[in-house]
Amino acid sequence: MTAGTPTEDDTRKEAGGAVHAGAPAVSAVETACYTVPTESPEADGTLTWDTTTLVTVQVTAAGATGLGWTYGSPAVAEAVRSHLAAVVTGRSAWDVPAANEAMSRAVRNAGRPGVTAHAISAVDIALWDLKARLLGLPLVRLLGAARDDVPVYGSGGFTTYDDRRQDRQLRSWTEESGIPRVKIKIGESWGAREARDLKRISAARRSVGAAVALYVDANGGYGRKQAVRVARHLDAQGVTWFEEPVSSDDPAGLAQIRATVGPDVAAGEYGYTLPYFRHLLGAESVDCLQADVTRCGGVTVWLRAAALAEADGLEISGHCAPHLHAHVAAAVPNLRHLEWFHDHVRIENLLFTGALDPAGGTVRPGADGAPGHGMALRPDAERYRRR
Numbered sequence: 001m002t003a004g005t006p007t008e009d010d011t012r013k014e015a016g017g018a019v020h021a022g023a024p025a026v027s028a029v030e031t032a033c034y035t036v037p038t039e040s041p042e043a044d045g046t047l048t049w050d051t052t053t054l055v056t057v058q059v060t061a062a063g064a065t066g067l068g069w070t071y072g073s074p075a076v077a078e079a080v081r082s083h084l085a086a087v088v089t090g091r092s093a094w095d096v097p098a099a100n101e102a103m104s105r106a107v108r109n110a111g112r113p114g115v116t117a118h119a120i121s122a123v124d125i126a127l128w129d130l131k132a133r134l135l136g137l138p139l140v141r142l143l144g145a146a147r148d149d150v151p152v153y154g155s156g157g158f159t160t161y162d163d164r165r166q167d168r169q170l171r172s173w174t175e176e177s178g179i180p181r182v183k184i185k186i187g188e189s190w191g192a193r194e195a196r197d198l199k200r201i202s203a204a205r206r207s208v209g210a211a212v213a214l215y216v217d218a219n220g221g222y223g224r225k226q227a228v229r230v231a232r233h234l235d236a237q238g239v240t241w242f243e244e245p246v247s248s249d250d251p252a253g254l255a256q257i258r259a260t261v262g263p264d265v266a267a268g269e270y271g272y273t274l275p276y277f278r279h280l281l282g283a284e285s286v287d288c289l290q291a292d293v294t295r296c297g298g299v300t301v302w303l304r305a306a307a308l309a310e311a312d313g314l315e316i317s318g319h320c321a322p323h324l325h326a327h328v329a330a331a332v333p334n335l336r337h338l339e340w341f342h343d344h345v346r347i348e349n350l351l352f353t354g355a356l357d358p359a360g361g362t363v364r365p366g367a368d369g370a371p372g373h374g375m376a377l378r379p380d381a382e383r384y385r386r387r
Helices: 008-014 075-088 096-106 115-135 139-143 163-176 194-208 224-236 251-258 274-282 298-311 322-329 342-351 379-384
Strands: 028-043 048-061 064-071 150-156 181-185 213-217 239-243 264-267 288-291 315-318 335-341
Touching (some): 028 075, 028 342, 048 075, 048 115, 048 342, 064 115, 075 096, 075 115, 096 115, 115 139, 139 298, 139 322, 150 322, 163 181, 181 194, 194 224, 224 239, 224 251, 251 274, 274 298, 298 315, 315 322, 322 335, 322 342, 335 342, 342 379
Parallel strands (some): 150 335, 213 239, 264 288
């Protein structure tokens, strides 16, 4: 410990760590890692992968267990064990924002963004799930619902797909599930295959027809002027959502593109702290703010990011991890939609019970009355467990 580093007791004292009489206290924090192979190799504009790792956190109090998770490095589990478990253990299960603040203070020297932010997010989600289960409430009822239905959009369309595979996936969303909005990946090979991007966009429009909203995601693969050139084709194909045309670390570039192109510009999925969202909004970089509950600091911070967007007159969209976003998304008035991401939908159905049904283009979190977020690990999830 370096001089000036807050101790566990300091952190508890400063962030409301006292357990009030009769309040259930967190008694255990446990982690696990699961690695699930993809159906085939996948890629977006800037990354390729053939497996996805999910890290779970389970917190226990008064005989109930809350479950949270995040997608990322197995190092997230070590961050929970090394930096967060002792901070959370012994705290009141009612006071989740206090626990979130204590975790953020405890990792000052370890670094708040990145892996540690994933860890804080997973613990925070587990704590909210625990509180709702202790109270016997669906999480959306604990938070307070702003809506019953959460709109979703089908997301996938990886750059590794051939025309037939892309067409089949798009039609499965629109024709089989009735989802009226879909997204594909573009910006292939850091923008080096622009001609193929344009062909795939046109093919996607033919697959879904004129009535379906078509979105694209470049994952920051283009340069500024290249993104503007591509946007001319997006206009011609009726594309209304241009996600991360350039890196989300380039708010000025996003703002320039936003001021020039027709589709709405979206970014924010790599926001690890609340100030990041403030800077993105302050630069007028987006038409719709994205935030990821498994990265930004959990339910606690996601709600604050939504409030920042609302104060700017903007909507928010939940990025990936659809079953963790559904309840918090239903709790804000300025929601646009939730990403029904192919990989995460598949994984969450493999590993957990309680999956939601997106038929008709919406999900209804809490409709069955199940407490918390309603998800529980399947016994056969152990075959994917790595540690």
